Amino acid sequence: MKAIVCTKYGSPDVLKLTEVAKPIPKDNEILIKIHATTVTSADWRLRSFEMPQGFGLISRLVFGINKLRQPILGTELAGEVESVGKNATKFKAGDRVFAFCGATMGCHAEYKCLPEDGPVVLKPANLSYEEAAALSFGGTTALDFFRRGNLQQGEKVLVNGASGAVGTAAVQLAKYFGAQVTAVCSSANLELVKSLGADRAIDYTQEDFTKNGETYDIIVDTVGTAPFSRSKGSLKETGRLLLVLCGLPEILQIPWVSVTSGKKVIAGPAAERVEDLRFIAKLAEAGEFKPIIDRCYPFEEIAEAHRYVDTGRKKGNVVITFDRSSDTAQ
Known part of the structure; x- marks a missing residue:
């Protein structure tokens, strides 16, 4: 072959x-x-x-x-x-x-x-x-991080890097689970993320989400540009930062964040579970995930x-x- x-x-x-x-x-x-x-x-x-x-x-x-x-x-x-x-x-x-x-x-x-x-x-x-x-790749990765982050209905979620494989999956899954979703991407992709259900879309070339005064229950960083040092002020007191992509320094910082605040940083490779594939397939068949x-x-x-x-x-x-x-x- x-x-x-x-x-x-x-x-x-x-x-x-x-x-x-x-x-x-x-x-x-x-x-x-x-x-x-x-x-x-x-x-x-x-x-x-x-x-x-x-x-x-x-x-x-x-x-x-x-x-x-x-x-x-x-x-x-x-x-x-x-x-x-x-x-x-x-x-x-x-x-x-x-x-x-x-x-x-x-x-x-x-x-x-x-x-x-x-x-x-x-x-x-x-x-x-x-x-x-x-x-599979985007869907199961986003699903696993939301599970570890204990996403709840009605929470405010920001997805940084919302137009990639994981980002587009995260926007759709967060909406499916009943969250209010803000998507951060380039101007060329604003309409795409809105079409996926984002309640608000931010063009990162025009606005820095960490400086607009908004806070979120969950921030998902799919591209490695929103480490805790940058995004901590945008997390609520019990907010969770889901680092889909990060370096070793960010991972080593996780215990310190947990000890010194009510906030939590979640990182590391996503679990690979056949149950997640079945769940994503069911959503896709029902038209809930594209x-x-x-x-x-x-x-x-x-x-x-x-x-x-x-x-x-x-x-x-x-x-x-x-x-x-x-x-x-x-």
Whole structure:
């Protein structure tokens, strides 16, 4: 099968279209023929090795010293079950599914094997493969942070970086849970975040949300520009700052914040739970959650997709599509 291999850390030029062995499902696994995947900020970060402050050394130990131990990037997919292992009973050939592979990656390929009990669920019937592929990363990340932040109905939530994959998901989920939502983004994306349900949209080039006198129960920082030192004055006395992206100094500060105030800082990687995929799928099927797609690129042009994600200006998700026109089963 064809796969995109990251040959070393660096620019999108390190990505090579390569022929690799097609995986064979183990007894408890399913083999998925991938129809769509995505290029996320996580893919950009791992390929370029642009890590948050303080995480360079530990990231090399975890992911690889000079190149990735898992050279095939891609954290999410949508596709069709081609075959199942002899003990797999939850899915059958022909099932249309989507999955979130998280740190194990491997979705930038034509096929992927996953345990039947793993992070894979049936695709909502009303979504295309492209839309389903874009459900997982932003949706499950925002959901996990809101769970850890104990979001309650009626609370005031500000989403900083509201137009990216996690940001657009956070706006929609906060509204679903009954919050009053303020979205911070660039002027080009104000109408987008309003269309997702934001009660107010702030153009960060024209207004600094930390200086307008407003306070919030929860601030979600998806882009790493609203650390506690900057946003503490915008949190209510029992406010929670959810740092989706932050450096090691911010994490080390968390215990001190908890001891010296009623405010709380929540950071660290989001949990990967199949229950969250099912919840997001249910919302999408009911029309309560919509994955936002900025651009689609064919599989062979994935390096160009990376170049676009590298700009930091994508709206929602960047999707990669596979040409399955020659397949007999669609």
